[in-house]
Amino acid sequence: MYDINKIKQYLKENLSEYRYNHSLLVAEEAKLLAKNYNYDEEKAYIAGLVHDIAKEYSSEVNKEYIDKYNLSKDLLKEENKKIIHADIGSIVVKELYNMDEDISNAVLYHTLGNINMDILAKIVFIADKIGRENTPNIDKYRKLAYKDLDLAIKTYLEDGKEILASRNIKQHKNTIELLDYLNNK
DSSP: OOOHHHHHHHHHHHSOHHHHHHHHHHHHHHHHHHHHTTOOHHHHHHHHHHTTTTTTOOHHHHHHHHHHTTOOGGGGSGGGTTTHHHHHHHHHHHHHHOOOHHHHHHHHHTTTOOTTOOHHHHHHHHHHHHSSTTOTTHHHHHHHHTTOHHHHHHHHHHHHHHHHHHTTOOOOHHHHHHHHHHHTO
């Protein structure tokens, strides 16, 4: 499918050690979730591996991608600094590795979620949240993730909404739309 060693080498060269190790954890978690849901384990591993491929790009590199691909300049705003890597990363995986639309969308949707997420995108979204040590209630999300992806995502987003509200931060419109969708499902 894809040359995992080349991808890992690129990630090692373009990510901090912390972010690289996080990417490996997410890839492993995505593979386990894929097995649980009878989905292509290798594809899930690859998507998990590359989900943060553009996470540590400089502002200059991000601006180059935005200009080259005519993306919204709003992505360069301060409030989007933690999510811009998803938009850029979804392009990078196609550009560098000719990855398919499923993987590209999983990268695109892994930060905010989206009502158009397929099973791979859902796997990568929740694997990203449970593939790190500092997620509050991680055991709860991990347990839910292996029972019902939608319920795990919904629960994570509902908890996140409360945390953000306590900091006077509103959830992104895509996240709100996804949460509404999951609540009405």
